[in-house]
Amino acid sequence: xxxxxxxxxxxxHPVVRQGLRAFLESRDxxxxxxxxxxxxxxxxxxxxxxxDVVVMDLVMPGMDGVAATRRIATGEAAPRVLxxxxxxxxxxxxxxxxAGAAGYLLxxxxxxxxxxxxxxxxxxxxxxHPQAVARLMAEVAxxxxxxxxxxxxxPREVEVLRLLAGGLSNRQLARKLVISEKTVxxxxxxxxxxxGLADRTQAALYAVREGLVEPDPRS
Numbered sequence: 001x002x003x004x005x006x007x008x009x010x011x012x013h014p015v016v017r018q019g020l021r022a023f024l025e026s027r028d029x030x031x032x033x034x035x036x037x038x039x040x041x042x043x044x045x046x047x048x049x050x051x052d053v054v055v056m057d058l059v060m061p062g063m064d065g066v067a068a069t070r071r072i073a074t075g076e077a078a079p080r081v082l083x084x085x086x087x088x089x090x091x092x093x094x095x096x097x098x099a100g101a102a103g104y105l106l107x108x109x110x111x112x113x114x115x116x117x118x119x120x121x122x123x124x125x126x127x128x129h130p131q132a133v134a135r136l137m138a139e140v141a142x143x144x145x146x147x148x149x150x151x152x153x154x155p156r157e158v159e160v161l162r163l164l165a166g167g168l169s170n171r172q173l174a175r176k177l178v179i180s181e182k183t184v185x186x187x188x189x190x191x192x193x194x195x196g197l198a199d200r201t202q203a204a205l206y207a208v209r210e211g212l213v214e215p216d217p218r219s
Contacts, residue, residue: 073100
């Protein structure tokens with residue numbers, strides 16, 4: 001099917017890859033096109049198979065997931081990288097996001113959360129586990145440059161930013177605010193432009209830093 005989300009799995013544990021493959025291929029509109037057992041293999045397979053999403057472990061022999069993400073997530077037609085790992089320490093989260101990861105999820109996530117993350121990342125959204133947000137915020141608090149003011153945002157844009165940081169997708173935002181998804185996208189683009197931010201991940205971090213939302217207390 002032309003509209004299928006093509007997924008490449010990168011993990012050095014065969015049982016993890018097999019479990020992910022079995023689950024994802026049971027879902028409508030998702031096809032697993034390959035499996036890689038280390039970072040170097042993931043880079044080569046991503047170039048050859050051109051998946052939409054690479055589900056990437058971080059700790060692998062040889063080239064690790066951060067280095068592989070940096071290699072994969074470059075270029076105009078680059079796949080989106082969804083990190084799926086057991087680690088939420090700052091020394092893992094920050095390098096992965098800086099390398100270009102579009103999503104960061106922990107392996108204790110429910111299967112449905114993994115499916116949702118794959119779909120959202122494939123759709124161009126960014127997604128971070130609450131613990132990953134907390135680790136990034138620790139780094140931001142230590143090394144943050146002067147931040148742009150939110151006073152340029154309209155009240156509606158502030159509302160969209162708050163909900164976006166809470167993890168809502170464009171569809172969920174549209175339903176919550178009773179507006180169209182197109183209008184949501186327009187608001188998000190305006191927010192990013194006014195604040196000088198690159199993507200939804202940076203917008204979510206900005207919202208937490210500004211006190212618009214609170215980090216997950218469980219993190």
